[in-house]
Amino acid sequence: MSARQGHKGLLKLAGVAxxxxxxxxxxxxxNYWLKKSNLNGAYTLFAVHPDEANYAFQSLxxxxxxxxxxxxxxxxxxxGAADEVTSDARKLGVxxxxxKKQGKLIGHNTDMEGFASPxxxxxxxxxxxxxxxxxxxxxxxxxxxxxxLLALGVPEIRLLNRTDERAKQLATNINIxxxxxxxxxxxxxxxxxxxxxxxxxxxxxxxxxxxxxxxxLMPDDAWIYDLVYTPLLTPLMRKAQNRGxxxxxxxxxxxxxxxxxxxxxxx
Numbered sequence: 001m002s003a004r005q006g007h008k009g010l011l012k013l014a015g016v017a018x019x020x021x022x023x024x025x026x027x028x029x030x031n032y033w034l035k036k037s038n039l040n041g042a043y044t045l046f047a048v049h050p051d052e053a054n055y056a057f058q059s060l061x062x063x064x065x066x067x068x069x070x071x072x073x074x075x076x077x078x079x080g081a082a083d084e085v086t087s088d089a090r091k092l093g094v095x096x097x098x099x100k101k102q103g104k105l106i107g108h109n110t111d112m113e114g115f116a117s118p119x120x121x122x123x124x125x126x127x128x129x130x131x132x133x134x135x136x137x138x139x140x141x142x143x144x145x146x147x148x149l150l151a152l153g154v155p156e157i158r159l160l161n162r163t164d165e166r167a168k169q170l171a172t173n174i175n176i177x178x179x180x181x182x183x184x185x186x187x188x189x190x191x192x193x194x195x196x197x198x199x200x201x202x203x204x205x206x207x208x209x210x211x212x213x214x215x216x217l218m219p220d221d222a223w224i225y226d227l228v229y230t231p232l233l234t235p236l237m238r239k240a241q242n243r244g245x246x247x248x249x250x251x252x253x254x255x256x257x258x259x260x261x262x263x264x265x266x267x
Contacts, residue, residue, distance in 0.1 A: 012041035014265035017048045018071035023230040029258055041266050057081035067099030067265045075140035082107030091147055094140035099264045111144030114257025122248050123223055131195025132156040138166035141227055142200040158182050158190045192217035199226045199236055210235035215243045229254050
């Protein structure tokens with residue numbers, strides 16, 4: 001038996017935790033990779049209520065589960081439950097990965113890498129350096145997006161959130177002149193003229209209201225990057241394509257952030 005196959009009696013189990021979590025495509029992705037790699041493992045869904053998240057995450061150390069991906073709204077709670085966090089997680093203050101190492105629960109974040117990879121592949125660094133970005137959202141995903149955008153040298157970032165105070169707080173915490181919060185009631189002015197509009201909120205996800213935004217004042221060469229991946233073609237992406245704008249969907253980011261998770265869980 002090859003080392004690649006491993007011992008057939010030792011199934012490595014991992015999964016994704018969230019509330020709700022039924023929408024996640026991660027099991028399809030990881031189980032496909034397991035099959036293609038001929039690895040003896042499985043990946044499943046774990047519905048974890050926020051009130052029970054800390055106990056559930058800490059209990060991982062007493063199970064045979066090798067690790068978890070963490071989705072909304074548990075990323076901040078995962079950070080608090082970890083015994084140690086990596087530098088990528090510390091930059092954002094949230095975790096989208098928990099895994100075990102030498103008896104400790106390690107919190108990690110692959111969202112920055114996951115976001116930036118499709119962005120650079122489809123759009124390119126030169127476009128990013130020469131265009132204003134408008135970002136919708138102020139949660140864990142938005143923090144990962146901001147971390148990537150700032151590292152890439154975006155000249156101006158306009159931050160929007162349906163709760164104005166959350167956007168203002170996030171912008172204040174980061175405290176960089178090129179990043180500033182805009183009021184939600186003035187979102188059309190914020191979107192006007194922007195070269196890249198990013199949705200890092202849950203708006204448009206199956207079961208959630210679509211984003212109420214007007215794309216008519218965006219340049220003809222602008223891009224829309226929607227981190228939502230259920231449905232694959234979101235209302236925002238459909239609106240953008242009808243307007244003739246180019247789009248990137250959340251599935252690209254899901255795949256990019258899942259690759260390093262898969263390596264951590266299954267070696």
